[in-house]
Amino acid sequence: MATLISGAQMLVECLVKEGVDCMFGYPGGVTLPFYDVLYDHQIRHVLVRHEQNAAFAAEGYVRSTGKVGVCCATSGPGATNLVTGLVNAMMDSIPIVAITGQVSTKLIGSDAFQEADTFGITRSATKHNYLVKRLEDLAQTVHEAFYVAASGRPGPVLVDVPKDVFQAKGHYQPVASIHLPGYKVFTEGHTGQIRRAAQLLEESERPLVYAGGGIIAAEASGLLREFVELTDTPAVVTLMGLGALPSLHPNFISMPGMHGSYAANMALQNCDLIVALGVRFDDRVTGRLAAFAPHAKVIHVDIDPAEIGKNRVPDVPIVGDVNRVLTRLLKILRESPAQPERTGAARRAWWKQVRDWKEQRPLETSISDSEIKPQHLMTEIDRLSGGEAIVASDVGQHQMWAAQLIRFNHPRLWINSGGLGSMGFGLPAAMGAQFACPDKLVFALVGDGGFQMSIPELATIASNGLPVKIVVMNNGYLGMVRQWQTLFYNNRLSGVELDCFPDAEKLAGAYGFKGKTIDQPWQLAPALEEAVREQGPYLLNVRVAPMESVYPMVPAGASINEMVFGPPQPVPVPVPVK
Amino acid sequence: MLQVISLLLENKPGALMRVTGLLTQRGYNIESLTVARTLDPELSRMTIVVDVDATLRQQVIKQMNRLLNVLQATDLTESPAVTRELVLVRVRTAQQTRTAVLKEAEIFGGRVVDSSTEGFAIEVTGDPEKLNEFISVMGSYGEIDVTRSGVLAIALDAKKLRLQPPVPTGTGNKLEEKVI
Numbered sequence: 001m002a003t004l005i006s007g008a009q010m011l012v013e014c015l016v017k018e019g020v021d022c023m024f025g026y027p028g029g030v031t032l033p034f035y036d037v038l039y040d041h042q043i044r045h046v047l048v049r050h051e052q053n054a055a056f057a058a059e060g061y062v063r064s065t066g067k068v069g070v071c072c073a074t075s076g077p078g079a080t081n082l083v084t085g086l087v088n089a090m091m092d093s094i095p096i097v098a099i100t101g102q103v104s105t106k107l108i109g110s111d112a113f114q115e116a117d118t119f120g121i122t123r124s125a126t127k128h129n130y131l132v133k134r135l136e137d138l139a140q141t142v143h144e145a146f147y148v149a150a151s152g153r154p155g156p157v158l159v160d161v162p163k164d165v166f167q168a169k170g171h172y173q174p175v176a177s178i179h180l181p182g183y184k185v186f187t188e189g190h191t192g193q194i195r196r197a198a199q200l201l202e203e204s205e206r207p208l209v210y211a212g213g214g215i216i217a218a219e220a221s222g223l224l225r226e227f228v229e230l231t232d233t234p235a236v237v238t239l240m241g242l243g244a245l246p247s248l249h250p251n252f253i254s255m256p257g258m259h260g261s262y263a264a265n266m267a268l269q270n271c272d273l274i275v276a277l278g279v280r281f282d283d284r285v286t287g288r289l290a291a292f293a294p295h296a297k298v299i300h301v302d303i304d305p306a307e308i309g310k311n312r313v314p315d316v317p318i319v320g321d322v323n324r325v326l327t328r329l330l331k332i333l334r335e336s337p338a339q340p341e342r343t344g345a346a347r348r349a350w351w352k353q354v355r356d357w358k359e360q361r362p363l364e365t366s367i368s369d370s371e372i373k374p375q376h377l378m379t380e381i382d383r384l385s386g387g388e389a390i391v392a393s394d395v396g397q398h399q400m401w402a403a404q405l406i407r408f409n410h411p412r413l414w415i416n417s418g419g420l421g422s423m424g425f426g427l428p429a430a431m432g433a434q435f436a437c438p439d440k441l442v443f444a445l446v447g448d449g450g451f452q453m454s455i456p457e458l459a460t461i462a463s464n465g466l467p468v469k470i471v472v473m474n475n476g477y478l479g480m481v482r483q484w485q486t487l488f489y490n491n492r493l494s495g496v497e498l499d500c501f502p503d504a505e506k507l508a509g510a511y512g513f514k515g516k517t518i519d520q521p522w523q524l525a526p527a528l529e530e531a532v533r534e535q536g537p538y539l540l541n542v543r544v545a546p547m548e549s550v551y552p553m554v555p556a557g558a559s560i561n562e563m564v565f566g567p568p569q570p571v572p573v574p575v576p577v578k
Numbered sequence: 579m580l581q582v583i584s585l586l587l588e589n590k591p592g593a594l595m596r597v598t599g600l601l602t603q604r605g606y607n608i609e610s611l612t613v614a615r616t617l618d619p620e621l622s623r624m625t626i627v628v629d630v631d632a633t634l635r636q637q638v639i640k641q642m643n644r645l646l647n648v649l650q651a652t653d654l655t656e657s658p659a660v661t662r663e664l665v666l667v668r669v670r671t672a673q674q675t676r677t678a679v680l681k682e683a684e685i686f687g688g689r690v691v692d693s694s695t696e697g698f699a700i701e702v703t704g705d706p707e708k709l710n711e712f713i714s715v716m717g718s719y720g721e722i723d724v725t726r727s728g729v730l731a732i733a734l735d736a737k738k739l740r741l742q743p744p745v746p747t748g749t750g751n752k753l754e755e756k757v758i
Contacts, residue, residue, distance in 0.1 A: 124600075131591070177744040304644070305643065
């Protein structure tokens with residue numbers, strides 16, 4: 001007869017079975033029984049300084065490893081503070097499991113102290129959520145949560161556990177299987193459609209791969225590389241997919257979309273076939289949807305049936321795991337005899353055209369003598385990284401410049417908040433990545449706005465001695481909003497000036513590590529090198545040209561070939577006639 | 579345009595909230611919604627009528643199918659199906675028109691479920707348009723109160739139910755073991 005154990009002990013047993021070695025959390029009244037069990041356990045619990053950052057750190061952990069991340073919060077405010085992180089994970093398809101405490105089952109619905117309707121609040125913030133009211137359901141639910149988070153289109157799953165369920169004692173029955181009859185996971189892809197895709201590829205004169213975060217989630221970057229090489233197809237890679245194809249690969253045509261490169265956008269607008277792999281035709285990529293890729297037939301591979309045809313109706317829909325589908329497509333392509341004479345000349349002309357676009361308007365990397373250009377900062381980080389460092393970015397101008405200019409040789413190096421665009425993401429995400437990859441060089445590349453949203457995590461970084469290199473691209477503004485006000489609101493700068501920023505050296509010093517502020521171009525390379533050489537954390541505050549804007553830019557509502565490459569020329573104001 | 583959806587879903591806490599929440603979240607207006615247990619008490623059958631652009635009908639079904647508790651979502655708008663609705667009408671009527679009201683009810687296949695000196699309570703089932711007519715006819719006889727059940731639908735041809743088989747536990751965290 002097995003001994004009786006508590007719900008909290010069962011939960012920890014389940015976490016161990018799921019291979020959890022590290023979790024991010026913040027304790028509270030109702031999670032006390034759970035934390036009491038953790039006290040004796042080898043699972044590393046990282047105490048963050050705000051629950052939102054527990055979710056963001058878990059996401060950084062996931063994105064750098066591919067393992068499911070775990071975060072934990074108490075009932076009421078703890079759970080509500082997690083919500084932004086959950087929605088962020090939902091938008092970017094990141095598998096995390098959130099454990100929240102809830103007031104005892106007898107108190108649910110009584111407006112008890114620190115009670116919130118976590119189950120209701122997180123319904124739309126999660127892929128699926130649970131409220132566990134009986135101890136008998138706990139183990140089954142936790143295993144289900146991990147399975148649901150990681151399988152199919154990954155996403156966040158929340159398990160809400162009342163205090164009395166943590167405390168109740170029962171026999172632990174290991175759970176052998178999970179039965180979710182209504183959970184539909186499509187992996188293989190339709191054979192007929194895969195054949196049609198191969199045929200369209202064969203016939204295409206101007207094919208283009210449009211690859212995204214799905215490639216990284218499916219661990220399919222090797223297959224993507226094989227595919228673009230075998231078919232000799234240029235590839236644009238989205239913000240979520242950077243690293244899916246090495247940035248130095250000859251077929252890589254950088255990022256498309258609102259701040260994408262000229263070549264990437266022109267390639268999309270002029271190709272005759274889009275091979276869309278693990279992407280969702282997001283509005284930031286397509287611009288005005290009706291004018292997007294007007295000449296192209298579309299092959300769309302995605303694991304989520306609801307993404308197929310949501311924004312662009314494909315000619316060949318393939319619902320499946322892009323890893324499995326690419327494997328099968330490659331097999332067909334290798335077996336079918338190539339007929340280069342049919343499309344060879346056209347393909348060569350297409351490649352020449354794409355290369356010409358790249359040369360005509362390369363991404364801006366000018367350097368100034370008097371002030372640090374943000375692009376200069378990115379190229380210096382790129383030089384130090386050599387395509388090998390993890391860069392966790394926040395949201396805004398610096399994110400776009402980084403995506404344009406920093407190269408990534410592998411997947412899981414570029415970590416950012418793509419779909420939701422949550423400011424404050426960069427620092428905790430870098431933290432999560434550094435916990436997962438202690439020996440890797442990790443940059444937290446943040447703006448002065450987003451950095452101040454998650455400043456409390458400096459304490460977590462310091463107390464754990466995490467050697468994160470925090471680089472603040474400080475332009476004294478909420479730069480992206482400022483850019484829009486300049487361009488579209490007559491430069492009426494409203495509510496965007498960040499006129500107070502702490503002294504970086506003193507701030508880092510207060511936490512016991514090194515920091516520095518620089519504002520001259522000649523200081524940039526030595527300061528970054530010093531930061532990287534430093535054993536522990538480092539805070540480098542880089543004052544950059546304040547009014548620099550991100551280009552190219554596709555104005556909202558425009559087609560992606562209607563790019564703007566610089567500030568509008570001043571229009572002479574007509575003198576009123578008396 | 580109105581879309582008729584039939585859902586088979588697990589009878590679990592929160593399942594209804596997931597369905598209605600999803601419709602609200604995606605901006606689809608619910609015209610009517612009915613839900614009750616099936617022969618299998620662990621399952622519920624829901625009929626939902628939503629006001630949605632015809633081009634988005636498939637998207638609505640796909641979104642419904644994403645819900646873990648939904649075993650099957652079927653679009654019955656254009657497929658062979660029977661739709662029925664029940665209405666209860668209480669009509670206050672004067673002595674001299676009582677017979678006429680009963681005759682009208684009979685024409686609509688109605689059944690008197692309560693009769694008093696004030697008037698009648700009448701039950702009618704039918705397709706929603708027929709009920710609209712009945713309600714407007716009753717309204718011409720006097721003051722009325724109306725309660726409608728919302729549409730119930732059943733497909734005339736059986737659609738094969740595909741259920742996922744069980745999977746062993748511990749497959750959640752094995753993503754990194756996939757062959758690259």
